[in-house]
Amino acid sequence: MRIESGGVLGNGVRHVRASEGCAVIAFDNVAYNYGGGELLSEISLRLAPGSFHFLTGPSGAGKTTFLKLCYAELLPTAGRVALFDRDVRGLSRDDIAHTRRRIGVVHQDCQFLDHLPLATNVTLPLTVSNREPDVRDLTDLLQWVGLADLADALPPSLSGGERQRAALARAVIMSPDVILADEPTGNLDWEMSLRLLTLLVELNRMGKTILVATHDLNLIRQAKAQVAARVLRIRNRRIQLAGADL
Amino acid sequence: MTRFRTLLSDLMHADRHADRVVPPTGHTAWLTLFTAGAMTFLAVFALALSLASGRLADRWADALARTATIRIAxxxxxxxxxxxxxxxxxxxxxxxxxxxxxxxxxxxxxxxxxxxxxxxxxxxxxxxxxxxxxxxxxxxxxxxxxxxxxxxxGAVLDDHTRWRRPLVIAAGRLRLLGWASILLIGGTMAAMITLAANASLAANAQVIKVLRLVGARDAYIVRAFVRRFTLRALAGAAAGALAGMIGVALLPSADAAGGFLTGLGFTGAGWLLPLLLPPLAALVAFLATRTAAFRKLKELT
Known part of the structure; x- marks a missing residue:
């Protein structure tokens, strides 16, 4: 099954069809096998620059695996995954590291370097790229996610919501082209989930490609009210475009 | 040669930021420090043994080779x-x-x-x-x-060859034993530091995962561990070398009536040789950690 998926750029008013050669992430007949059977199969899709997608499906359906394939944490057992038009199989370990600097990832159980303060954790992508963080930019970013007062706090002292927002700040500090979020609101209350969603929508309006794996249908409905998001659903190891039943 | 220059550059200009991403505490820190210290302490004595054996072999070979005895019955x-x-x-x-x-x-x-x-x-x-x-x-x-x-x-010439040769051979073997001991000590230290590095890498799997997630190259992650272990080994080896040199200095000094053991020590510029051991230990730690880290990273991700 091939899904040609569109996206939103700018203020969310211009709809762009994905076209050959400009997809940031492309799956071509991809399968993934954990050894105990096939988890994903026959997946073909292209995520256009500036698009906003949700990925849904029951627990264990393969959402996290799909996301890991999107940032080359896993390699497909069959088919082809291309990130920014480069086949991941042809990437060296250094190439993968460089590619990940263009992809911000937010996990449900977002992990940090617990011995370093929040500000240092947020600037970690810059540090590993041998770039000096701009203090004003960092302050702006922490204010944007509402964590300016916690710059010196150690990660273990942060609440779930604060950790999610810190992870989002870390994910966007390199101004990546793509942001992948795996159940980012899984541990958050509704108010905090909406706040995080607002941040993701703002990023999308800046032109970032967003892919959020979630089983929270309310969140998806809320997002669709703000942005032209598309919903992908994993069912029977395959990915489908979800319809109006959402 | 280029590879060697790269290694040297890694050692000399390791990124301090990279060093910071590894938590500073943990049992592997003490293990590395203690191992490097103890091994260098032993290496100082092995070095002293080797040098003393060498001096003894030279002295026997030289002095006995220039004299002979004629026995008249x-x-x-x-x-x-x-x-x-x-x-x-x-x-x-x-x-x-x-x-x-x-x-x-x-x-x-x-x-x-x-x-x-x-x-x-x-x-x-x-x-x-x-x-x-x-x-x-x-x-x-x-x-x-x-x-x-x-x-x-009735005169029989004894040019000492018969009993001089085994003595010189024995002293030479003792010297070789000393050098072999130093090599073994170096190998043991490399093995221990490799184990410590592996333990540290395993204990810091989350750190590595986070670093990989944010786009750190393997070389960056490796540098973080290598710098930490190299500096620890250098510090431990410096302490061990100092303790060893004090120990050797406290041994009885060589004198005419003394035997081999009283001559066990350093003389003149020989005292500078133990000072080479800490940088050597650091180099061993650098290579051992670097190899272990690259191998471990390939296993982890």
């Missing part, structure tokens, strides 16, 4: 004639610098360890000894033996 009434004949032969032998008959007192001193101090050497039928010292070019031992057989039938 003859009836008492012919002893003086035989001694004179031997000295005459030696006086005309090319390569012999000097020769003299040992006095009764000297012979008594030689026999004292076995027969006590009051041995009446002059009234006993013990052979008389003539000591000769050769010139740098040496002499023809076989030719001298033949001349002695003709001129003084």
């Amino acid at each position: 003859a009836p008492p009434d012919q002893m003086e004639v035989q001694i004179r004949a031997v000295l005459d032969v030696l006086a005309t032998t090319p390569g012999v610098a000097s020769a003299r008959a040992l006095t009764d007192d000297e012979q008594r001193a030689l026999l004292e360890p076995w027969f006590g101090p009051d041995l009446p050497v002059e009234s006993l039928p013990v052979p008389r000894l003539v000591e000769l010292i050769e010139e740098d070019d040496g002499y023809d031992a076989e030719g001298l033996r033949q001349r002695l057989a003709a001129e003084a039938p």
Whole structure:
């Protein structure tokens, strides 16, 4: 099954069809096998620059695996995954590291370097790229996610919501082209989930490609009210475009 | 050569930021510090042993190779004639610098360890000894033996070869043993630091996962661990070398009456050699950690 998926750029008013050669992430007949059977199969899709997608499906359906394939944490057992038009199989370990600097990832159980303060954790992508963080930019970013007062706090002292927002700040500090979020609101209350969603929508309006794996249908409905998001659903190891039943 | 320069650059210019991403505490820190310290301490003694053995081998080889003894066994009434004949032969032998008959007192001193101090050497039928010292070019031992057989039938030339060779070989082997010990100590230290590095890498799997997630290259992650372990090994080895040098300095000093053990130590510029051990230990730690880290990273991700 091939899904040609569109996206939103700018203020969310211009709809762009994905076209050959400009997809940031492309799956071509991809399968993934954990050894105990096939988890994903026959997946073909292209995520256009500036698009906003949700990925849904029951627990264990393969959402996290799909996301890991999107940032080359896993390699497909069959088919082809291309990130920014480069086949991941042809990437060296250094190439993968460089590619990940263009992809911000937010996990449900977002992990940090617990011995370093929040500000240092947020600037970690810059540090590993041998770039000096701009203090004003960092302050702006922490204010944007509402964590300016916690710059010196150690990660273990942060609440779930604060950790999610810190992870989002870390994910966007390199101004990546793509942001992948795996159940980012899984541990958050509704108010905090909406706040995080607002941040993701703002990023999308800046032109970032967003892919959020979630089983929270309310969140998806809320997002669709703000942005032209598309919903992908994993069912029977395959990915489908979800319809109006959402 | 390029690879070596890269390694050296990694060692000298390791990123301090990279160092910081690894949590500073943990049992592996102490393990590395202690291992490097203890191994370098032992290496100082192995070095001292090796150098002392080398000096001993050189001394034995040099001193014994330049002297020889002629043993004269003859009836008492012919002893003086035989001694004179031997000295005459030696006086005309090319390569012999000097020769003299040992006095009764000297012979008594030689026999004292076995027969006590009051041995009446002059009234006993013990052979008389003539000591000769050769010139740098040496002499023809076989030719001298033949001349002695003709001129003084009771004289036997002993050029010390028979018992000098095993002594020199033994001292040489002892020197090799010292160097082998240093190599073994270095290998053991590399193994221990590799284990510590592996333990640290496993304990910091989350750190590595986070770093990989945010786009850190393997070289960056490896540098973080390598710098930490190299500095720890350097600090531990410096302490171990210092303790070892103090230990060697406190050993009894060499003197004329002393044996091999009292000569176990460093002399002159030899005291600088233990100072090479900490940088060597750091280099061992650097290579061991680097290899372990790259291998582990490939396993982890």
